[in-house]
Amino acid sequence: NQSLPPPSSLPAVPPLPLLQALQARAASSRGWRAGPASGQPLRYMLNLYRRAADREGRPRRGRSLGTNTVRLVRARSHGGQPWAGRWYVQPLTYRLEGQPAAEHLLRAAVVYLPSLPLAHGRLLCALELVATSETPGALLSPAARTRRSWAEVDVTPYLLPGRGMGSLVLRHVCVRAGRAVGHDAPVAPSHPFLLLYLNDTQAGLAPPAAEPHRHRR
C-alpha cells in the first residue's frame, strides 16, 4: 500500500494541518519532476509545422493538415492533489469561448501520452469525458497513434457546433504500473492538449487586436 502511513503510526504527530503542510512541502522539495519537458505542446506544434511547411514557410504540396488553421488549446487544471497512491486523477478544462467567427471547426482531437516510462515501471494513462448536462461521461479511446507515441482522441462530437463552444471538461487518469521502489518522486504527466482543426474563411493577416498588445515601433 503505497499511500502515506496513517498519521497514527507516526511519532508524536503535530496537528493535522501542519502535517499536511509539511507533507506538501516535502513532496515539493522531493522535486516533483514534471512530466517530459513542459514544452511538449510547442514541440508537437513545431513537428506539425515542419510537416506542413518548408523552411521559407511555404505550405508543402498536398497540405497534410487538410486545413489552413490548427489551434492548440492548453488545459487548465483544477481540483486538489491529483495523486492517491498509484493513481493520478487530474480534472482538466479546455476553454473554447472567443473563437473567431471566421474560423469554422472541422475536427477536434485531444493529444496525450498513453504510456510514460518511469524510473521503475511505467505510467499508463487514459482520458475520460466528464459527464455534463448535455453529454454522459465516457472513457475516450485513442482514434489514432501519431508520431512519437502520442495518441489522438477525436472529441469533435463533444464540441458544440459553431460559435459559442463553451468548454470541454476531461479527466486525465493514470496509474503507476510496475514495482514502486522506496519513495519514487511521482512524475506528474504533462497535461493533454486539445487541437482544433479549423477552416479560416478569411485570408487576411490576423487583425492587430489579435496581436498581443505591443508598443508600435
Add this chain to the structure above:
Amino acid sequence: DTGMLAHDLPGYLREQGGEKSDCSLRPFPVSFAQLGWDHWIIAPHRYNPRYCKGACPRLLRYDYHAPNHAVVQSFVHQLVDANVPRPSCVPYRYSPISVLMIERDGGILYKEYENMIAESCTCR
C-alpha cells in the same frame, strides 16, 4: 500616329532590352523581428515577401500580364498627357505562407496566410 511609332521603334526595342530599371520581381528577405512581430511568431525563421519595382516599358510586353487598360494608359502618358502617369509596377501573382505563433492565452496557432509572397509582377 503609327508613323511616329515605327520611326521610333529602335528606341522602343532598345528599351525592351530589359533595362535594369524595368519592372521586375526583387528579393527582400526580412525577419519578423524587423516587422515587430517576433513576440508572437515562432516560425518560419526566414521570410522573403519579395517586391516589384521598376518602370513599366512604354510598349508593354505580353509577359507583363498587363490589362488593355494599362496599354492604353501607357499611350495616353506618352502621346496625350504626361500628367497621366505610366502604369505602376505591382505584384501579379502571390503565394501563401504558413505561420506558427503563440497566442495570448498561451495557446499555439498554426495558420496559413494567403498572398504573403509576390511571385510575379505586372503593370497596372
